[in-house]
Amino acid sequence: MRNRIIMILLALSFALTCQFGVKAASKAASTAKQEETAAAAKKKTTKKKKVRTVFVAAGHQQRGISSTERYAPKGSGTKAKLTSGTAGVSTHIPEYKTNLAIAKAVQKELKKRGYKVIMLRTTNNCPLSNQQRTKKANKSGADIHICIHCDSAGYASGPHTCVPASSVYVGKSVYNKTLRLASLVLSSTAKAVGKKSHGTIRSNYYTTINWAKIPTFILECGYMSNPTEDRQLNSSSYQKKLAKGIANGVDKYFK
Ligand SMILES: [Zn+2]
Known part of the structure; x- marks a missing residue:
C-alpha cells in the first residue's frame, strides 16, 4: 500500500x-x-x-551666358551656355522670374506631400550653364530632375514637355524613366489647370537633358506670348494649380 x-x-x-x-x-x-x-x-x-528627392530647377536667370559649351557628352557640337528666356507679352515679366515663382510653388506643394526638395536656385542670380545645372542635379542625390520653363509661340496655350528623342546620351534606363515621368507630369498638369496638353517635343539637342544621369525633362508651363496665359502664369492661384498638377504626376511616378 x-x-x-x-x-x-x-x-x-x-x-x-x-x-x-x-x-x-x-x-x-x-x-x-x-x-x-x-x-x-x-x-x-x-x-x-x-523619402523621395526631387530636384526642381527654375530655368534661366537674370542674364544669359553667350559663351558656348558642348551640348552633349558625346560629339563636338556646342551651344550657348545659357539663354536669357522669353518675357510676358502682357505683364512684361521676364521668364526667369515666372519660372522661379512656379518652382517655389512646386517646392511648397512637394514638401507638403513628404518629398525632399532641392532647389537649383532660390534667387534670380544663378550664373551656371545648362551643363553645370544638370551636373549639379546629377550629384545632388535626387531621384528626378524637373526643369521649369515657360515658352513663347503666339496664341498657343497649355503646358508641354521636352524629352530626349533617343537613349543615345542618357542611356536606356534613364531614357525610359524620363518618358514615363514626363508623360505623367504633363497629363496631370494639363488636367490641374483645365487645359489641353500642347504635346511633347522629342529632341537630342537640349543640353540640360543630354547630360542627365537621372530622369530629367523640361516642363514648359505655358505661353508667355499669349496675353491671357501670360497673366495666368504670373498669378499665384494659377501657379498653385500648376504645382498641384506637377506634384500629382510625381506622386503617380513613384507609386
Ligand atoms: Zn525657358
Missing part, C-alpha cells in the same frame, strides 16, 4: 512537471513569433516611408 502511494505521488509530480515544461516552451515560442512579426511590420513601415 505504501509503495503504491509513493508510485502515485511520483506519477503525479512527473505529470505536473511535464505540463509546466510544455507551457514554458510554448510561451517562449509565442514570444519569438511575436518578435518576428513586430520586426517584419517595422521593416514594412521603413520601406513605405522611403
Whole structure:
C-alpha cells in the first residue's frame, strides 16, 4: 500500500512537471513569433516611408551666358551656355522670374506631400550653364530632375514637355524613366489647370537633358506670348494649380 502511494505521488509530480515544461516552451515560442512579426511590420513601415528627392530647377536667370559649351557628352557640337528666356507679352515679366515663382510653388506643394526638395536656385542670380545645372542635379542625390520653363509661340496655350528623342546620351534606363515621368507630369498638369496638353517635343539637342544621369525633362508651363496665359502664369492661384498638377504626376511616378 505504501509503495503504491509513493508510485502515485511520483506519477503525479512527473505529470505536473511535464505540463509546466510544455507551457514554458510554448510561451517562449509565442514570444519569438511575436518578435518576428513586430520586426517584419517595422521593416514594412521603413520601406513605405522611403523619402523621395526631387530636384526642381527654375530655368534661366537674370542674364544669359553667350559663351558656348558642348551640348552633349558625346560629339563636338556646342551651344550657348545659357539663354536669357522669353518675357510676358502682357505683364512684361521676364521668364526667369515666372519660372522661379512656379518652382517655389512646386517646392511648397512637394514638401507638403513628404518629398525632399532641392532647389537649383532660390534667387534670380544663378550664373551656371545648362551643363553645370544638370551636373549639379546629377550629384545632388535626387531621384528626378524637373526643369521649369515657360515658352513663347503666339496664341498657343497649355503646358508641354521636352524629352530626349533617343537613349543615345542618357542611356536606356534613364531614357525610359524620363518618358514615363514626363508623360505623367504633363497629363496631370494639363488636367490641374483645365487645359489641353500642347504635346511633347522629342529632341537630342537640349543640353540640360543630354547630360542627365537621372530622369530629367523640361516642363514648359505655358505661353508667355499669349496675353491671357501670360497673366495666368504670373498669378499665384494659377501657379498653385500648376504645382498641384506637377506634384500629382510625381506622386503617380513613384507609386
Ligand atoms: Zn525657358
